[in-house]
Amino acid sequence: MKFSGIGGQAVMEGVMMRNGNDYAIAVRLNDGSIHVDKKKTKGQEGIWxxxxxxxxxxxFVSSLVIGMSTLMDSASYFEEEEPTVLTEEEKKKKEKQDKAEMTGTLLFSIVLALVxxxxxxxxxxxxxxxxVDSTTLMALIEGIFRILIFVVYxxxxxxxxxxKRVFMYHGAEHKCINCIEHGLPLTVENVRKSSRQHKRCGTSFLLFVLIISVVVFMFIRFDSPVLQLVCRLLLIPLxxxxxxxxxxxxxxxENPLVQILSKPGLWLQNLxxxxxxxxxxxxGMASVEAVFDWKKFQEENKECFDEV
Incomplete structure (x- = not known):
C-alpha cells in the first residue's frame, strides 16, 4: 500500500512527528496536560x-540535527516548575547558549559513536x-563484532x-503511524491494537548501515591502519x-524479498x-494531528488499505 510519508521519534516524555517541512513536538507535562509545539524546518525540495x-x-544529516534539537526542546519543558520571564537580550543569549550546547552534544555523540x-x-x-590469515574473514569478524556491540548497547x-519511557513513547509513535497506514481512525483503541514495529524506523536504518558496512569494508584493504580508517570514515555517508x-x-x-530483508530491523525494534x-x-496522537491530515490521507488511499 502507499505510505503516508510521516515519520517521527520519541523524545523526553513525548513524541516528535515530522511531515515534509513541518514537525511537531508533543510532550506530557507534569500537570498532566499535553503541550504541542509546531515548527518548520528548511525546505527539502532542492535538487539534492x-x-x-x-x-x-x-x-540523515537533517534528521540528526532535528532529532538533537527536539530532544533538548522536550527536556527544557521539565527544567523549571515555574516559567521564567526573560528579557529579549536574555532570550537571545539563552538561544545562543542552547545552540552551542546542542552542537557540542552532537559532535561529542558523533565522536563517541565513531570510537x-x-x-x-x-x-x-x-x-x-x-x-587468522584471511583478510576477508577478518573483515567479517569485525562487522559481526560491530553489530554485536550495537545490539548489546x-x-x-x-x-x-x-x-524505558522513551522506548514506550517510541512504541506510541510507531503504533500511531501504523494505525493511520492501515486505514483505521486515529483513536486510542485503534492505536493500542496496532503494531509497534515499522519498516521505516531509524532502528532498522542503523542496522542496515552496519550490515551494508560489513560488505563494503571487505573490499577496503590498505596496509596502513590510518588509510584504512580514513577510507571507512569517508564511506559512511555513502x-x-x-x-x-x-x-x-x-x-x-510488499515484495517477499524486501519483507525478508526487513526482518532483522523489525526484530531489533523489539528492543x-x-x-x-x-x-x-x-x-503520539496529538503530535500526528498537529502536522498531518490523516483523514484526508485515508480518504485518498482507501482502496489501498489492507484489512486489519
Whole structure:
C-alpha cells in the first residue's frame, strides 16, 4: 500500500512527528496536560533531495540535527516548575547558549559513536588477525563484532528507567503511524491494537548501515591502519545513503524479498520500542494531528488499505 510519508521519534516524555517541512513536538507535562509545539524546518525540495543516495545523506544529516534539537526542546519543558520571564537580550543569549550546547552534544555523540562502532571493532579485528590469515574473514569478524556491540548497547540502555519511557513513547509513535497506514481512525483503541514495529524506523536504518558496512569494508584493504580508517570514515555517508534507499523501498514495497530483508530491523525494534500506556498514545496522537491530515490521507488511499 502507499505510505503516508510521516515519520517521527520519541523524545523526553513525548513524541516528535515530522511531515515534509513541518514537525511537531508533543510532550506530557507534569500537570498532566499535553503541550504541542509546531515548527518548520528548511525546505527539502532542492535538487539534492531528488538524487538517490545523495538524498539519503541529506535526510540523515537533517534528521540528526532535528532529532538533537527536539530532544533538548522536550527536556527544557521539565527544567523549571515555574516559567521564567526573560528579557529579549536574555532570550537571545539563552538561544545562543542552547545552540552551542546542542552542537557540542552532537559532535561529542558523533565522536563517541565513531570510537565505539568504528575504532574498537577495527582494532579488535587486527588483534584477531594475529590468528587468522584471511583478510576477508577478518573483515567479517569485525562487522559481526560491530553489530554485536550495537545490539548489546541497545539492550543495556533499555534497562535504564528514563530510556524505558522513551522506548514506550517510541512504541506510541510507531503504533500511531501504523494505525493511520492501515486505514483505521486515529483513536486510542485503534492505536493500542496496532503494531509497534515499522519498516521505516531509524532502528532498522542503523542496522542496515552496519550490515551494508560489513560488505563494503571487505573490499577496503590498505596496509596502513590510518588509510584504512580514513577510507571507512569517508564511506559512511555513502553507506548511509544506500541504507536510506532500502528503508524507503521497504516502506513502499510488499515484495517477499524486501519483507525478508526487513526482518532483522523489525526484530531489533523489539528492543527499542515498548508497549505504551494510553496517556502516551494520546501524546503520539496529538503530535500526528498537529502536522498531518490523516483523514484526508485515508480518504485518498482507501482502496489501498489492507484489512486489519
Amino acid at each position: 533531495y531528488k538524487i538517490p543516495i545523495i538524498r539519503g545523506i541529506c535526510s 565505539i562502532f568504528l575504532l574498537i571493532p577495527y582494532y579488535f579485528s587486527r588483534f584477531v588477525g594475529r590468528f 541497545v539492550k543495556a540502555i533499555s534497562c535504564m528507567e528514563d530510556i 553507506i548511509a545513503g544506500v541504507s536510506y534507499e532500502f528503508i524507503r523501498l521497504a516502506g513502499r514495497s 527499542t520500542t515498548s508497549e505504551p500506556d494510553d496517556a502516551m498514545i494520546e501524546v
